[in-house]
Every structure is written in C-alpha cells, then in structure tokens.
Amino acid sequence: MGSMQRRLGPNKVGYLGTLQAFADALKLIVKETIIPAHANSVLFFLGPIITLIFALLGWAVIPFGPGLAISDYNLGLLYSIAISSLGVYGLLIAGWAANSKYAFVGSLRSAAQLVSYELVLSSAMLIVLFITGFKATAVVFLFIWVRASFPRIRYDQLLQVCWMVLLPLVFAIIILVPCIIYSFDLLPFNLI
Structure with a gap:
C-alpha cells in the first residue's frame, strides 16, 4: 500500500511501507x-x-x-x-x-x-x-x-452518488435477487 500514497514517508517505513499503519497509530497515540x-x-x-x-x-x-x-x-x-x-x-x-x-x-x-x-x-x-x-x-x-x-470528490458529490445512485441500486438488488430465486422455483425443471 506504500506505493499508493503520494507522500514519501510510506515508501520508507518498513519493507514497501508495510509499517506505515503502525507509525500512524503511534503518531496518534503520542500526539x-x-x-x-x-x-x-x-x-x-x-x-x-x-x-x-x-x-x-x-x-x-x-x-x-x-x-x-x-x-x-x-x-x-x-x-x-x-x-x-x-x-x-x-x-x-x-x-x-x-x-x-x-x-x-x-x-x-x-x-x-x-x-x-x-x-x-x-x-x-x-x-x-x-x-x-x-x-x-x-x-x-x-x-x-x-x-x-x-481524485477526491467534493462532499456534496459524494453524498449525491451514495444516496441518489447507490442506495436505490441496493434496494433494486434486494428486490431483484429474491424475485429471480422465486422464479427459478416456479420453473417446471431445475436448472441447477
């Protein structure tokens, strides 16, 4: 994960930045x-x-x-x-x-x-x-x-995507999957 950071620190802390999480935790504790x-x-x-x-x-x-x-x-x-x-x-x-x-x-x-x-x-x-x-x-x-x-998106864009796009998509999937399972149970032959 060290190569995903834009800072130089994560590339230098441990092998390929593997100790960066521990360094961040220590920094927060002693702050x-x-x-x-x-x-x-x-x-x-x-x-x-x-x-x-x-x-x-x-x-x-x-x-x-x-x-x-x-x-x-x-x-x-x-x-x-x-x-x-x-x-x-x-x-x-x-x-x-x-x-x-x-x-x-x-x-x-x-x-x-x-x-x-x-x-x-x-x-x-x-x-x-x-x-x-x-x-x-x-x-x-x-x-x-x-x-x-x-790049990071603005706060209003984040909320709009999460509430206006992803939430209705989740509800659609919650309704669609049981309907598909129920329709397979009504078929005269078993596909599975």
Whole structure:
C-alpha cells in the first residue's frame, strides 16, 4: 500500500511501507491532546472513544474462518448494522462538546460521510454475504486502490452518488435477487 500514497514517508517505513499503519497509530497515540477552552472536556474526550469502541464491536460477528468468530449470534447481520450505526454518535458528541459551531458542522459532515462511505466493516460483510470464503483483505485493498487512484470528490458529490445512485441500486438488488430465486422455483425443471 506504500506505493499508493503520494507522500514519501510510506515508501520508507518498513519493507514497501508495510509499517506505515503502525507509525500512524503511534503518531496518534503520542500526539498532544488539545481541548478547546470552552469545551466540555469529558464529552470531548469520550466522543472518539465511543466511535472506536463501536467500530471494534462491529467485528465481533465477522467469521475469520470456520469456527473463528468472536461471537456467534443468530442475528449477526442485524447486530453488525446496529453497532456500526451507533459509532456516528461519538462523532456528534465530540463535535457538540467542542462548543463551537464550526466543530459541530464538521462533526455533522463526518457523520454523514461515515454513514455514506463506510469501508473498515462493509468490506467484510460484502465478502461474507456474497463472495464465498474470507477475502476481505483483497476487497479492502481494492477499495483503497480505487480511492487512491482517483481524485477526491467534493462532499456534496459524494453524498449525491451514495444516496441518489447507490442506495436505490441496493434496494433494486434486494428486490431483484429474491424475485429471480422465486422464479427459478416456479420453473417446471431445475436448472441447477
């Protein structure tokens, strides 16, 4: 992934940039925490932690292999969708706790982007539901490759594509696939 970055750092950290993720995590951990003067410091600190906790809890039902899931719920898909939607509240809490209109508008923008453009968990769910075997690394790599290859689009364009194009397409697929399966069951002979 180091060759996809436009910066020089990822090409130099480890073999072909393989240690860049760890360097970025270390940088975020040791970075100085700046809390605005009029902010609610408790909520300002808890907001990102809430988002991180719910992002990690979503992985509990993802099977990493036969019998290799942290939790085996009967309704794992619904659990995953519910948990991933709760992470948005951490962003909103952090933006509101800053006691600044600009921070709050920024958190609203980030929350809308998170809902529209979720990657960490949707790739794994895509693999589990539609592609046999766990190949989430390849799908995540494909997402990152496409994202790094094309220029960033504006925020309004991103929301328009996600809500006006992709969402109706998903609903059409949700309706089309059961109809196709039902029509095969009505045929006098079995094609499979």
